[in-house]
Amino acid sequence: MLKIYNTLARDKQEFVPIEPNKVGMYVCGMTVYDYCHLGHARVMVVFDMVYRWLKASGFDVNYVRNVTDIDDKIIRRAAENNESIYALTQRFIDAMHEDADALGVQRPDHEPRATQYVPEMLDMIARLEQNGLAYKAADGDVNFAVRKFDGYGKLSGKSLEDLRAGERVNVNDGKSDPLDFVLWKHAKEDEAAEVQWDSQWGRGRPGWHIECSAMGSKLLGPHFDIHGGGADLQFPHHENEIAQSEGAHQCSFVNYWMHNGFVNVDKEKMSKSLGNFFTIREVLKKYDAEVVRFFILRAHYRSPLNYSDAHLDDAKGALDRLYTSLKFSPSSGSGRTDLMDWNTPHAARFKAAMDDDFNTPEAMAVLFDLAAEVNRSQSVAAATQLKTLAGVLGLLQRDPVEFLQGGATVSGLDDAGINAQIEARTAAKQVRNFAEADRIRKELLEAGIVLEDSAAGTTWRRA
RNA sequence: GGCGAGAUAGCAAAAUGGUUAUGCAGCGGAUUGCAAAUCCGCCCAUCCCAGUUCGAUUCUGGGUCUCGCCUCCA
Numbered sequence: 001m002l003k004i005y006n007t008l009a010r011d012k013q014e015f016v017p018i019e020p021n022k023v024g025m026y027v028c029g030m031t032v033y034d035y036c037h038l039g040h041a042r043v044m045v046v047f048d049m050v051y052r053w054l055k056a057s058g059f060d061v062n063y064v065r066n067v068t069d070i071d072d073k074i075i076r077r078a079a080e081n082n083e084s085i086y087a088l089t090q091r092f093i094d095a096m097h098e099d100a101d102a103l104g105v106q107r108p109d110h111e112p113r114a115t116q117y118v119p120e121m122l123d124m125i126a127r128l129e130q131n132g133l134a135y136k137a138a139d140g141d142v143n144f145a146v147r148k149f150d151g152y153g154k155l156s157g158k159s160l161e162d163l164r165a166g167e168r169v170n171v172n173d174g175k176s177d178p179l180d181f182v183l184w185k186h187a188k189e190d191e192a193a194e195v196q197w198d199s200q201w202g203r204g205r206p207g208w209h210i211e212c213s214a215m216g217s218k219l220l221g222p223h224f225d226i227h228g229g230g231a232d233l234q235f236p237h238h239e240n241e242i243a244q245s246e247g248a249h250q251c252s253f254v255n256y257w258m259h260n261g262f263v264n265v266d267k268e269k270m271s272k273s274l275g276n277f278f279t280i281r282e283v284l285k286k287y288d289a290e291v292v293r294f295f296i297l298r299a300h301y302r303s304p305l306n307y308s309d310a311h312l313d314d315a316k317g318a319l320d321r322l323y324t325s326l327k328f329s330p331s332s333g334s335g336r337t338d339l340m341d342w343n344t345p346h347a348a349r350f351k352a353a354m355d356d357d358f359n360t361p362e363a364m365a366v367l368f369d370l371a372a373e374v375n376r377s378q379s380v381a382a383a384t385q386l387k388t389l390a391g392v393l394g395l396l397q398r399d400p401v402e403f404l405q406g407g408a409t410v411s412g413l414d415d416a417g418i419n420a421q422i423e424a425r426t427a428a429k430q431v432r433n434f435a436e437a438d439r440i441r442k443e444l445l446e447a448g449i450v451l452e453d454s455a456a457g458t459t460w461r462r463a
Numbered sequence: 464g465g466c467g468a469g470a471u472a473g474c475a476a477a478a479u480g481g482u483u484a485u486g487c488a489g490c491g492g493a494u495u496g497c498a499a500a501u502c503c504g505c506c507c508a509u510c511c512c513a514g515u516u517c518g519a520u521u522c523u524g525g526g527u528c529u530c531g532c533c534u535c536c537a
Contacts, residue, residue, distance in 0.1 A: 043537040162465050230537030318486045361477045365485035375501055452499050
């Protein structure tokens, strides 16, 4: 029985899908005007893990992750670069796919772009207007009338009074209430034609929040199971999505709201505005993508995750241990979870952990226990189970030797050079010239190559 | 100021009203020419103060500290 921490309830709840065995899941994706950083990596990896576990649990999942390809920052960046927003966003969508693929993130079933759903958004705004929840302001923007919607604040736990008392809410002249948010932005004089659409309220472009409401209901229906995103989207974005969707369709919007924690740097949220971010591709120059994925899944998805080289090094060491245990039987495991017997002790423990609000750290502890078991028994069956369970997390699917020998080449040594050195050392060992053998081993170690002798011969890996 | 989350060993990170987390690091042993890897064993912990309880790291209250949201943010 799967339990999910529902932000709406502030508690773990048993997951009951609207339609038996089917799950509709929507996750807020990227705004594509720059490269993805590690914070984006966490959202992608975390919900990829959720997607995989739901599927492994037998659900037929319809996973939607949107792309925001129209907004102020995109328009500004495109203008700075003197290129079209389409060229800019396509470039960064391609880059995002490269990063996601590297991290082992499966493609969602749908990846809608905002600019392709403007008619749906306009339709939704019209419904809101008919329902008395939207109004056109003097400045030409169409706004959502927050105080006309009962229950505004139910997701974020904020009341309109509290928000109103906040010092940081800016008063906007066009809004009848400072907390109202924009649904449709009127076109500005200097804006390019490609960022303008016709509407019954005049030319303009959509506000940020409406795209997710419109695309979510179009692809998953007005009422669906799971909606996810970073914790920073809880307010105002997701709160506003609820207001728009429920206001337009007059029915419940989402049953389970999931929010992942941030990636921190020195205990502080990694963010664009603070400038303390590392892009995924930057990190991948230094660390294997699977190490990064392992690092992300090693913490519970709702906990903060502190980024540092030391922590990545630690994750590398831990993943090395798992791969090392599989070395004796490289081809073991089909990764077929449908063939998995979930009643065996390790699998049952793994399943219980994952069913408990996706407790990946506990699930990983099972992996390590299993690895120790594999090391002891050298059992192909145990190795197969390890690989299959890890596969549910998108880990451990590569050839162990390829993983252990992979990574950045610190020295100029290539495989042939390393093997030549190993042969020279073996020859020295055969004539019991251990001084020479140790010299070679030390030399390789300084180049980041660790040698391991066994009865079957000498193998190597990167430190 | 309002609202919320959290404080677990050297580091990272789960869980739990009484009994091994797990990984890395450290210590001892096995193994090895010596190592590495592996195995066996060990060390190291629950922010502070009260309360509930036979028993609290876990529940309750208070305190301290940290972080997040309230503005674009994953």
